Amino acid sequence: MIAGSVYGVVLNDGAERAALASAFEAAPYQRPPVAPVMYIKPRGCIAPHGSTVVLAGDAATVEVAATIGLLFRHDANRVTASRALDTVGAACLALDVSVPHDSYYRPPVRHRARDGFLPLGAFGPFDETLFEREIVTFTDDREVHRWSCTRLASSAADLIAEISSFMTLRAGDLLLIGLPDDAPRIGAGTQVRATLDGLPPADARFVAEAVA
């Protein structure tokens, strides 16, 4: 369902950045981040709406962060912020699953890149008003989280401009534009749904690994 690469950004929640300001000055970070702090979700993570995600090994509890994914229709290479959103062709809701981790020092491959750890809703048309609407997360039909991209430290347009200053976001790539720092944590046996007015929902069921 995604022909290209999936990139995501952490530390793009404005309140989270403010709260971590003193930590950014201390070891091992030494200074605040300059470039967007990015990660990659490889193809094995991508799961369609309605998937079952198996929580195996040390992933008894996972963080499920609902966000917006932007699908590129044109290559974004050194675009200005004012032209950046012209490169976006569609959007979807994403459930970015990770094993909770406190350190941002080393790449989070083992925490963020596991089989099925990126359920995606179906794509809908992109429209900038999506950034103003609330992304609501439900577990077992109960609302547990609500946020909007107005919380982002770097807007989607600024992010695309900054990232495209050092690498191409290619047509067919997907960019997850930021995660809320207060995303819910869940365990096996939970049904999760994210909604946003204007996009199809993203659902996933989290189950424990079957014991052989």
Add this chain to the structure above:
Amino acid sequence: MKRALVQHSGRPIWAEVREADSILLLPGGEMIAFDDTAWLPPTTQGATIFALGLNYADHVKELGFKAKEPPLIFLKGPNTLIGHRQETPRPADANQMHPECELVAVIGRPARRVRAEDALDHVAGYTVANDYAIREYLENYYRPNLRVKNRDATTPLGPWLVDAADIADPQALDLTTRVNGCIVQAGSTADMILGVADLIAYLSETMTLLPGDMILTGTPKGVHFCNVGDVVECEIASVGRLVNRIVADPAA
């Protein structure tokens, strides 16, 4: 057997390397000489690209780190890859850009929780990567960060894939990097902290490795900063010699 991905008649096509590494045989029987070949990185679309940092004890010491437990793994996008005899852009402010010669293992069949002793059965073949780094752009967040390791065209790969059956022991291969003919890196895959089999076992604990997925297994010591115009050759014995040239980044 060695197989190369080349651009031919307007499309990528896999060819067999023949005649003592001088001729490519296309599936229809047509032959092309190396000098007439447009080399592409020998990859499968969509493949996951794992890479290792600090996986050679001598390089860890050189950079002033202690050996990592657990291993330092990062991911790369396909925008980074270019083929043999292509050009890598060097930004004007990149005074600390250095090549990193690496053995690449390419997965041939799905691997999920495989044991190290069985892991090499999941390897289709091997190739060579030059995983350039630009140290000025390092930041201490998800380090090595994408601004260092995910730049367009900064990871030459190739020239070809060598079948796993033709490599008796992936942990006994000499690696050499030459810049303008002078040796700047000389090591052996025997010095990897985690070898190919261990890496497949470790990665497959949490991710299913699929055919085409690649593991760039890290680089030995020898940090040499490169300039525009440098010709950089990364060679791994029995696998291949990957040639690349550094050019000025036209936009930076």
